[in-house]
Amino acid sequence: MIRFDDLGLFVRSAAQGSFSRAAREADLLPGQVSAAIGRLERELGIRLFARSTRSLRLTAEGEAYLPYAREVLETLREGRERLQSESPELRGVLQVAAPSDLGRNLLLPWLTEFRQRHPGLTLRLYVSDQQADVYRDPVDIAIRYGRSQDDSLVALPLVPDNRRLLAAAPAYLARHGPPRSLDELAGHACLLYQLHGRIHDKWSFVLPEGGLRQVGVSGPLQSDDAEVVHRWALAGEGILYKSWLELREDFQTGRLVRLLPELSGEPLPLQLFCPHRRQFSPAVRQLHDWLAERFAALGEPG
Structure with a gap:
């Protein structure tokens, strides 16, 4: 047997x-x-x-x-x-994949509290910037930025209006001054992020008059870990182009300063992905509701 x-x-x-x-x-x-x-x-x-x-x-x-x-x-x-689902108590195992910086610094306490409220649930969190394959990897859901190219995936919105913004630490700005236009980014140390072997050295912005403009950037520091790039920015090593979700607290505390605030970066919606609706277990549905409420409490992207 x-x-x-x-x-x-x-x-x-x-x-x-x-x-x-x-x-x-x-x-x-x-x-x-x-x-x-x-x-x-x-x-x-x-x-x-x-x-x-x-x-x-x-x-x-x-x-x-x-x-x-x-x-x-x-x-x-x-x-x-x-x-x-007939019982109010969640049980079983819930496996979640999330991006490194967002997972460690924002999602971690929320997921911990969610698990504490459901002691019968076992939570497994996989934190990495390598995109999890929800069909092959041992995960039930993946929390990701952007839109999926796979139409078979089901996407539940978490922060649909999220976008990337420019930022730098006061220490960096004291040494080099802020860029006054997108053209001046070429003269600054920009902190570069690498994903799947590709360096993201083309930054896109929504212009006030409409349309997108892409700007080529460069810098002496690059990493395949988004949290490392974030830490370099906090240490005053250069200019960062990153999700509002991961920068909002830095703006509030003054650790980072938003640059060229009249411009919006490219849209970067945050979504929760499932392979198919059959995996909308009570734990997945309740976790989505839990996270959506907490993201909404952060306010609108600045």
Whole structure:
């Protein structure tokens, strides 16, 4: 008889491409994951993975079987959540992916309080600027900036009017002065962010008369972690182009000064993404409502 736990470890191992990484996520030993896959292969009479000392990949039979395993697990999950929806107490595991800076500095206390209000819920937070794949990665929802190119994803708005703004620390402005126009950005140290190997050195702005203008920028500091870029700005190392959500408190305290306030940066809506509506569990629905209320309390983007 096929064990559902073995199916779950098969799906997790396929997503991670490694028994060891799947074991760490499930808080098991690699040998336990390997044994589970072996049991499943014996029950099915097929080889699911091609193994070597350095790699693990699905066989053709494993690729064919994977969507069925996912569907079985999703059906079990849906049934469990439907039963739980009849109870006011949230239970189970909720796995959330969020951007690094936003996740650590704004979402973390809100998610912690949400979990405290629902002690039967286990919350797993994955903080990274690498965009989570809600179909393959072990996450239920992803909180992301921007709009998805995948029409199959369901997006729930959190801050639809969010946008990027220019900012710098008083220490930097005391040394170099503020730019008085977009053209003057070329003469400043701009702090650059790198995502998926691409450096974001083209900054876009909404002009007062309408339309967009893109400006090429450069600087001696760049990172693939948005929080690192933020910290450089706070240390007076250069000019930052970043989400209002992550800058609002710095503006209020004076740690950063908004530059060229007559210009708006490019729109950057914040949304909560789910793979499909079947995953709108009570925990997901309540978390969305919880976060939407807290974002609304921050006010309108400046």
